[in-house]
Amino acid sequence: xxxxxxxxxxxxxxxxxxxxxxxxxxxxxxxxxxxxxxxxxxxxxxxxxxxxxxxxxxxxxxxxxxxxxxxxxxxxxxxxxxxxxxxxxxxxxxxxxxxxxxxxxxxxxxxxxxxxxxxxxxxx
Amino acid sequence: xxxxxxxxxxxxxxxxxxxxxxxxxxxxxxxxxxxxxxxxxxxxxxxxxxxxxxxxxxxxxxxxxxxxxxxxxxxxxxxxxxxxxxxxxxxxxxxxxxxxxxxxxx
Numbered sequence: 001x002x003x004x005x006x007x008x009x010x011x012x013x014x015x016x017x018x019x020x021x022x023x024x025x026x027x028x029x030x031x032x033x034x035x036x037x038x039x040x041x042x043x044x045x046x047x048x049x050x051x052x053x054x055x056x057x058x059x060x061x062x063x064x065x066x067x068x069x070x071x072x073x074x075x076x077x078x079x080x081x082x083x084x085x086x087x088x089x090x091x092x093x094x095x096x097x098x099x100x101x102x103x104x105x106x107x108x109x110x111x112x113x114x115x116x117x118x119x120x121x122x123x124x
Numbered sequence: 125x126x127x128x129x130x131x132x133x134x135x136x137x138x139x140x141x142x143x144x145x146x147x148x149x150x151x152x153x154x155x156x157x158x159x160x161x162x163x164x165x166x167x168x169x170x171x172x173x174x175x176x177x178x179x180x181x182x183x184x185x186x187x188x189x190x191x192x193x194x195x196x197x198x199x200x201x202x203x204x205x206x207x208x209x210x211x212x213x214x215x216x217x218x219x220x221x222x223x224x225x226x227x228x229x230x
Contacts, residue, residue, distance in 0.1 A: 043223075061218070108219055110173045112173075113167075114167035114168055
C-alpha cells in the first residue's frame with residue numbers, strides 16, 4: 001500500500017523554526033518528484049514546494065521563498081521541509097503529496113496520494 | 125500566477141440529485157486540470173485529472189469536462205458520501221487551486 005506519513009508539526013513562536021518530515025512507503029520513492037502543499041485553517045489549498053527525484057531541481061511558492069527549504073533522502077525514503085522565520089500566516093496543515101506518475105523532473109503535476117497532514121501553528 | 129475561481133462557494137443539493145460545479149482559470153491551462161474531494165479532517169482525494177479522466181476507483185457518477193479556461197465537475201446522482209468540499213487545481217504552470225465548493229445537503 002502506498003503511504004505518506006508526515007510528522008514534525010507543532011506550536012512555534014513567530015520567527016521560529018520547524019522541520020517537517022514525510023516518510024514514504026509502498027513505492028519506489030527515488031523515482032518520483034515530491035511536493036509540499038499546505039492548507040490554512042478553514043481555507044483552501046496552497047502549493048508550497050517541489051523537489052525532483054534526485055534533488056537536482058527545487059521550486060518554491062513566492063510566499064515561502066527564502067524561508068523554507070525542501071530536501072529529501074532517497075536512502076531513507078523521506079522528504080523534509082525546513083521552515084525558518086515562521087509567520088502567523090504560515091499556520092496550516094502541511095501535506096506531503098506525490099505526483100501520480102513517476103518522473104525525474106519536478107514538473108507541475110496533479111497529486112495522488114497525499115499524506116494525512118501535520119499541523120503547524122505559529123503563535124506567541 | 126494562474127488564479128482559479130470556483131463557483132458557487134456553496135451548493136445545496138438533495139441526495140439523488142445532480143450537482144454541477146464550475147472552475148474558471150485566469151488564463152488557458154489546456155486540459156491540465158484536476159479535481160479533488162476533501163472531507164473534514166481528511167486529506168484531499170483525487171477524483172479527476174486531465175480535465176476528464178477519472179482516477180482509479182472513482183465512481184462513474186463523477187465526470188469532468190472542459191478545456192482552456194472553463195471546467196465543470198458533475199456528480200450525476202449525489203450519494204450521502206459525496207457531501208464534501210471540492211477543489212480544482214491547474215498544473216499547466218506551478219500548481220494553483222480554486223477556493224473550493226462546499227456541497228451540502230439540502
